[in-house]
Amino acid sequence: MKANVIKSFGGFDTFEYQEIEKPSPKPGYVLVKVLATGVNLLDHYIREGTIVPELSFPHILGADAAGEVAELGEGVNGFNVGERVIVVPGFPGNKEDLDVRPTVTAPSFGLPGLHISGTYTQYMEVPAYAIVKDETGLTAEESATLPVALSTAVHAVKGIGEVKAGDKVLIHSGASGSGAIQIQVAKALGAQVATTVRSDEKAKFAKSIGADLVINTNNDDFVTKVQEWTDGAGADVVIDNLAGDILPKSIEAVKATGVVVAFGFAAGPEVKFDIRSIFFAQKNLKGSMASDIEDLTWGLEQVKAGKIKPVLDKAFPLSQAGKVHELISKGKVVGRHVLLPWAV
Numbered sequence: 001m002k003a004n005v006i007k008s009f010g011g012f013d014t015f016e017y018q019e020i021e022k023p024s025p026k027p028g029y030v031l032v033k034v035l036a037t038g039v040n041l042l043d044h045y046i047r048e049g050t051i052v053p054e055l056s057f058p059h060i061l062g063a064d065a066a067g068e069v070a071e072l073g074e075g076v077n078g079f080n081v082g083e084r085v086i087v088v089p090g091f092p093g094n095k096e097d098l099d100v101r102p103t104v105t106a107p108s109f110g111l112p113g114l115h116i117s118g119t120y121t122q123y124m125e126v127p128a129y130a131i132v133k134d135e136t137g138l139t140a141e142e143s144a145t146l147p148v149a150l151s152t153a154v155h156a157v158k159g160i161g162e163v164k165a166g167d168k169v170l171i172h173s174g175a176s177g178s179g180a181i182q183i184q185v186a187k188a189l190g191a192q193v194a195t196t197v198r199s200d201e202k203a204k205f206a207k208s209i210g211a212d213l214v215i216n217t218n219n220d221d222f223v224t225k226v227q228e229w230t231d232g233a234g235a236d237v238v239i240d241n242l243a244g245d246i247l248p249k250s251i252e253a254v255k256a257t258g259v260v261v262a263f264g265f266a267a268g269p270e271v272k273f274d275i276r277s278i279f280f281a282q283k284n285l286k287g288s289m290a291s292d293i294e295d296l297t298w299g300l301e302q303v304k305a306g307k308i309k310p311v312l313d314k315a316f317p318l319s320q321a322g323k324v325h326e327l328i329s330k331g332k333v334v335g336r337h338v339l340l341p342w343a344v
């Protein structure tokens, strides 16, 4: 079978598209034929070597897999060969840790493409408890845009941010893979959403997926705009995918006692802020990382109900992983690009 592997950390040309041995599923495992895999900014960071200092090479990146059941290991019930499935984008390696919540705190927790072998491959072997049936009716390309973005959006917006109907929520980079889904999760919960973008094209897109207020930060200051939008109160919740020099302003934009959810660091991992901006008005800064299987299941139900739509930008053959990493590293994506392991 074909996979696109990396044998060291490095640039966009580090990938080697090659033949590797096809796994055979162990008892309790399922062999998934990967029909499409989403490309996350995290994959690019891991490839560069900025997330972990060491990996066991050769390594397969990727956490988003939509596919079908190719083979069942001994003792696996409840799935049929040929059935469409989605791989849970993060799960415990040991069955004993299955009930640990949040799942990310389980001692044996692993993210495909980081701690364990990932999705840039034609087949992957996963425990049967780490797949869910794909009953969305979407194409595999569309489904592959969802696992990470959808489940982590549900975790951050519904779980950690506790967004509810009537809330006014600020979500950064509304045309990004994560932001575009976070907007739709917040809308599905009945909230009003403001979002930031940096181009008119992305502003148009963010409006089209339901953002109530779109702020182009090339033209306007988002703190001022959010203050106006909330009659001076500030947002109930801010989902901050950016960190860097943006997060201190997210703290400014949230209301007294409100919540800023630290979700990502697309604008840089180091943040400097005055601690008084948090404790005088009793604001909350909370981290959100990965998701639980319940987040994915809830999210997929919203997709099935038509409340959340996948945002597929373009599909490329798996061999072009390096090119796609370069595109996403430069922000040249609206929603998600996907790789197709069976396209030539």
Ligand SMILES: NC(=O)c1ccc[n+]([C@@H]2O[C@H](COP(=O)([O-])OP(=O)(O)OC[C@H]3O[C@@H](n4cnc5c(N)ncnc54)[C@H](OP(=O)(O)O)[C@@H]3O)[C@@H](O)[C@H]2O)c1
Pocket: 040, 041, 042, 148, 149, 152, 173, 174, 175, 176, 177, 178, 179, 196, 197, 198, 199, 202, 241, 242, 244, 262, 263, 264, 265, 266, 267, 268, 288, 289, 290, 291, 328, 331, 333, 335
């Ligand atoms: N906590 C979790 O569980 C979790 C899960 C998934 C992702 N993440 C993190 O969330 C972040 C976004 O991931 P993603 O996959 O959604 O990325 P993505 O689709 O590649 O989007 C990143 C966006 O960030 C914006 N951006 C980049 N640099 C910026 C800057 N200096 N100032 C303002 N905006 C900037 C750009 O949007 P515009 O051009 O529109 O401004 C870009 O499109 C990453 O740090 C990722 O690691 C966290």
